[in-house]
Structure formats: structure tokens, C-alpha cells
Amino acid sequence: MRMRESELIDRIEKSLEQRSRESREVRVGIGDDAALFRPRTGRELILTCDWFLEGTHFLRDKHPPDSVGWKCLARALSDVAAMGGTPRCFLLSLAMPASLAGRWLDELLGGLQRASRKFGCALAGGDTTNRKEVLVNISVVGEVRTAHAVLRSGARPGDLIYVSGHLGRAELGLQILRRSREPANPKNSLLKKHLYPEPRLELGKWLAEKRLVSAMMDLSDGLSSDLPRLCAASGVGARLESERIPSVGGLEAARKQGLDPLELALHGGDDYELLFTVPSQKAKFLTRGIQRVKLTQIGHVTEKTELVVCSQSGRGRPLAAGGWDPFQKAR
């Protein structure tokens, strides 16, 4: 299949233009040297980018292109959620072979379009090139009221540690997919969290605007890899209570696959839930669920800079980072 680069750009523009036109912030979008964006006064901009690469982040023979399109944007938006911000627009860098320019590309753009609409983030521009493997990079511009962004560095000893949702669901989906010989069935509810994650944008924004949280980040590599980052940025330690961690314990599927729910919850990546710390006097303003998202206190921040997981008996063991690190092959 032969294609000009201009044809690919036209296809992308047509698939995603509706949202771009809806967005008044993007004054000039695709088709010029660069996009023009008008920031609102009293706002800081949130800038983030994310790789989404064939073979590293998805498999062409297992992951539906619709999921690739959805997830590449959703995971980048999760960083905006983690700062307490609102997404505004994104740039799409796409490298792919011309042979995929038919239905595969249509489905990819379809998934991307649905995510773009659902999360209110318009395509502003991008770059395309020809490549044997599919490479995606997404850059997102979000905004947050000046001085309202929540950083990783604000946790203080005594603060309570919370997570949203359940942990380990995405990893469970990935394990099921890995062990299967078939391409993923997008309707399989066990795969949903892995294929179509939803960034916690409303929750992040609410927590930031109400100033309830002292530090926040999203869980992308797994609790055991991400919590140490929050603690290091804040110069603190943490004590987790294993029985409080909202794992996939109730799921027959985990047992069937011989997977330990606590291990999945501690080390599983790709959940895109929020991890945040709350000064204890503010905890009363947090109900167990906000905007239909479950919130669970899983431990507290300590002055001593070590990370400990306690079992029900009170015995503690060090939390060793076992989450996703692309340079560490073994898990």
C-alpha cells in the first residue's frame, strides 16, 4: 500500500477535527508549522509526554488498535489528573508502516477520538513518519489554577496515604492477555482496565481545588515503584497496612491464574489510579467514595525514610520496588 504523508495527516485531521473545532483554546491546529494555543489568565500550564511503543507498551497481534488509540492518550492524561489539572489539548506523534493505513489506522483513530472527546482534550498538532513498527508519542497540555497544582513533594509525617479504585486490575488483565493465544477481546470485562484505563481527572481536580491533599501522583508503574518516588520527593517514609490495600482479592480470575492479589496490587502497573496523602485533620472531608470513585486509606506517612508493609499481625517487611522499570527485564 502506498501513501503520501499528506494523506496520513488528512486522515488524522478528519478523524479528530470535531473536537479541535470545539476547543476554542486551539486557535491554529493541524496544517501549519505549529499549533497556537491561548492560555487563560490565572492558570498555569501542565506539560507532559508519554511513549506508547509497539513491543514495549502494546503488541500489535494482541491489542486492538482501538485500545492503542484510547490508551496512548488516556495514560498521558493521567499525569494531568495527578497534578489536579484539566486537559486542554494534545500533540500526536505517530510513526507507522503504510501497510496499516487501512482499517487498523481507522480503528486507532477511532479509539483516540473517543478518548479525546470523553476527556475533553483536543488534537492540536503532531508529526508523522514511516516506520516498520508503530511508535506513538503523546504530549499533553493541561491547565490548573495558579498555585493549585499538587506536587509529589508535599507529604508530611502523619499524613494519611490514600489510593483510588482497586489496584492490580490492569496487571491481572495483562497477565490474562499474555497467557492467551488470541488477540484481546475488548468486551472481556477482566481486560477492560488494561485496555481502556480511565484517568481520574474529576477526582484529581476536586482534591486539588478543595486543597485536601498534600501530595499526589498517579500509579502507572505500580505502588511499590511509585510510592518510593512520592516519598523521596517529600523526604519522608511510609507504612502501609497490607489488609487495607484494595486489591482484586474478590476475583475468581486472579485465583484461577495463580496470581496473588496483594502482589498484583503492590507491583502491578498501568492502573492509573491516584495515590495521594491527606493531612489527618482533613481526612474527615474525604468520604469513602467521591464521584463514584472508591477511596481507601492504605497507610500513613512516617518521618523515618523507609517503606514498610505491615500484615494484619502487625509484622512489617520492607516494600521492595517490583513494579515496571523498562530497563529491568525481570519482574
Next chain:
Amino acid sequence: MRMRESELIDRIEKSLEQRSRESREVRVGIGDDAALFRPRTGRELILTCDWFLEGTHFLRDKHPPDSVGWKCLARALSDVAAMGGTPRCFLLSLAMPASLAGRWLDELLGGLQRASRKFGCALAGGDTTNRKEVLVNISVVGEVRTAHAVLRSGARPGDLIYVSGHLGRAELGLQILRRSREPANPKNSLLKKHLYPEPRLELGKWLAEKRLVSAMMDLSDGLSSDLPRLCAASGVGARLESERIPSVGGLEAARKQGLDPLELALHGGDDYELLFTVPSQKAKFLTRGIQRVKLTQIGHVTEKTELVVCSQSGRGRPLAAGGWDPFQKAR
């Protein structure tokens, strides 16, 4: 060689932190979920991103890593120049094998740092991952006074067409490099334009602020591919005079390689010069050189939407796009 992702991020941060600290716009840089950027009032933001991929845009065995670092940023900044803007900060997405984490990475970061300093564009954040091949994606945020950005769409019949610098020099360098069996010698002056292009930031900003130009873009794929884009965006045509085009005609090296200087100038990519149109009554404000950059009128805009190159005898031939298109293998 084994490496943790956090080590790679530390290396990048240490190499580039000085500029980040110099830049007051980037309030939070590397190390949080996302970067925070404070836009200035009365400014629009310019957003652009660019691939720079091993095998597509550079060859690991031919291109010095220092040039890879310099060029990946310089070419992204050229899009900011083309809008008449000033660069502010950038995001670096870097995928690479751990085996290159020694001197190769140091040199790449060295080139990137020099470009970052020279062009006043601070590292704000990024994403890293492990990959057999080196993949780079750069996203740049620039700014321009509100309503002063120059688009591709403003050219009108009768406007004069100008280019900065000489065209075809980068392509000549690429051809010399391709035909050589050695890695590029960064000190070879014939390769300089190919290895270390300089975006025309001062010129672009000056033209935009003085409101001298009706349309502008940068020459990245070659005049014969880029001019049609400017004309299409403006709904006009163009008539070029071949003997006016500032080619590499005087260079013995082009003759030696059996390359036609006019063909190099028309179809050669990677020059990152500016192509712009000037209403005829404003041409008197353009001297032949501004800020030591040569400016040459090469033709004029026509109402008829076709692109013609005229020889000295006055005979015209259609300008066929022969520049860089990643999806068209043959040149």
C-alpha cells in the same frame, strides 16, 4: 550494561538542569508527574513536536551523538521560528538501549545542552524507556505576542517570495555523508549544515514583530515540497525564477559529487531556512541581509494556483514535489 530508568532520568536532569533553573517559566521541571509552566500575559503559546528516529532521521554509525542531540532540538525549534515566536521549554522523550548509556549518551546530552542554551529553550520534562533503537521525540512550547504569529495561509497574489540563507547545503552534506564509509567528521564544514542546523529564530521573530510578512514556514522537506503547502494554505500559486534561487552553485564539492545545485536547492531537505511572502509595498523594508542572514527574493505569488519555475530565458516548467516524504521511498 544494566541501568535503572531512574539513573537515566538523573543523567538527563544533571546534564540539562542549569538551563531549567535559569528559566523562570518552568516552575516544576523533571521529577514530578508533569511540568508546570507559567505563561506570560499577552502571549499565545506555540506547540510543536518532532520525531528524530534512528534509521529514519539519523544513522547511529554515521552521525555523531552530539549532532543527534543538537539536531533533534534545533529542528523542532525551527517550527517556532516559522511562526515568528520565541522558544520557552521542551519535553524530551528518549528511548534507547542501556548499552549506549556511557559516552554515547553523554555526547547526545552534550549536544542537546548546547542547543538548549544557545536557543534559550529549557528542558521541562519528558519520558524515557528501553528500546533496541534510539528513538527521540521533542515537544516544544514557544510563545508569540497575541495575534502576531505568522501562518502559512496569508500569502496574496502579487506578494514577493523570499528565502533566507542558501538552499541545498544540508542535502549536499547528507549526500557526502551517504557516499562516505566513515562516520561523519563534525569539523567538516560541508557537513555542518546537515549535522548542526540553526533555526532562524531571530529572523522569524523580527519579521513577525515588524509585521513585514504575509505568510511564513520553515523549509524542512525541501522547497518543492514545502512551497506547495504554503500556497495551498493560502489558496494561491507561485512563480519562481530559477536563477535567483540561492543554491550551492559556487561549491566545488557539489560538482565533484555530480550533484546539480538547482536540484539540491529545489528538492533538498533539512535546510531549516525560512520561506516567506512579503507584500510588495513592504519589500523596501527588507534589506538583502538582516541580522547577518542573507535574504533573497526568488519569485512571486500568483492568483493561478499552479507552481512554476522559470529559467533565465523565461520558459516555465511545473514545480514537481521532489522533497522528503517518509512514505515515498524514491526521490
